[in-house]
Amino acid sequence: GYVRREGSLRGGRWITAQPDALLEQWARRDDWTRRVTVHQYSLLLPIDQAAHEVANGLGANQRVAFTQWFAAQLRFPYTEAPVISAYVDTLPLDSVLERLTAREVPSGGRLWLLRPKDEGVFQFTQTVSGLNLVSDAQICLDLLQVGQRGPDAAKALREWEGFRR
DSSP, rough: OOEEEESSSTTTTEEEHHHHHHHHHHOOOOOOOHHEEEEEEEEOOOHHHHHHHHHHHTTOOOOOOEHHHHHHHSSSSSOOOOSSEEEESOOOOOOHHHHHHHHHSSSSEEEEEEEESSSSTTTEEETTTEEEEEEEEHHHHHTTSSSTTTHHHHHHHHHHHHHHH
16 A cells, blocks of 8 residues: 555556655554664765765765765754765775774774665665755655664754755
8 A cells, every 4th residue: 555556557656655654654564774784984085075085986886875874964963973884885995094094993983984785775866965865755764764863854854944855
């Protein structure tokens, strides 16, 4: 009941009939630790500069899609982003980390590079301020998992009239 077909069998398309209910069900069943591997890095660069460096500096064949606080802040500013989180295909080379002034740490890093177990996070992306972000629904789902006012930011994003547009 979450999706329905519009139009003919040949020329029709599937649409989400109950997007809020689908997102709520998705959030209830989500297990962050099973779907992503987090690699944290300390940073000396300011967050905005580091985000552009990550977007442009990981390599031509590397997919990057920002999520969580940083992406939510670009879509609908609610709270300052304490961390840059981005889904990536592979971890960067040491030379790239040096350019970013980034060094891997066990916790407390300001840059989180996320290796997804499901590449679906790259399927429906959006560009905001020249940066590739995951879908609004994915931003919300990812914010619900991490604390630090993440659930508050997810709620504010969902209540914003521009959500999913």
